[in-house]
Amino acid sequence: MEKIRVTCEMEVTLKMIGGKCKPLILDSLICDGNQRFSQLMRRITQVSQRTLTNQLRELEADGLVSRTVYPEVPPHVEYAITEKGRSLAPLLELMCEWGASHLDDRFELTDPQCGEPAEASKP
Numbered sequence: 001m002e003k004i005r006v007t008c009e010m011e012v013t014l015k016m017i018g019g020k021c022k023p024l025i026l027d028s029l030i031c032d033g034n035q036r037f038s039q040l041m042r043r044i045t046q047v048s049q050r051t052l053t054n055q056l057r058e059l060e061a062d063g064l065v066s067r068t069v070y071p072e073v074p075p076h077v078e079y080a081i082t083e084k085g086r087s088l089a090p091l092l093e094l095m096c097e098w099g100a101s102h103l104d105d106r107f108e109l110t111d112p113q114c115g116e117p118a119e120a121s122k123p
Contacts (some may be wrong), residue, residue, distance in 0.1 A: 016062045017088065019055050021047045024113065025091050026064060029081040034068075036078055045111060064088070 006012055017023055022030040024044045029035060041052060056079060059065040063087035096114030103109060
């Protein structure tokens with residue numbers, strides 16, 4: 001197996017969780033437990049089916065998500081967070097907090113997934 005060359009430790013993290021919806025997938029599995037593909041599609045509305053499929057495959061390859069196929073008709077597939085993936089929970093929480101505290105007029109928050117936005121929690 002050819003090694004992936006990185007210049008610093010931060011790049012390892014970005015290679016594993018960087019992507020259009022990877023942090024949202026991880027957060028959803030951490031917070032809501034095992035989910036089927038259709039549940040993730042409903043939860044992460046801004047992503048296409050193809051992108052979600054690719055991001056789930058990459059997360060699985062990196063050992064952050066596990067995929068279980070149940071031998072039923074029709075097939076039943078569930079995705080779950082692994083311990084390695086769960087270890088990202090503090091980082092994802094910090095990303096939510098940082099985003100909420102830096103939400104400005106350029107952004108319109110349409111589907112909050114990290115709790116209350118910073119503006120809503122101000123008196």
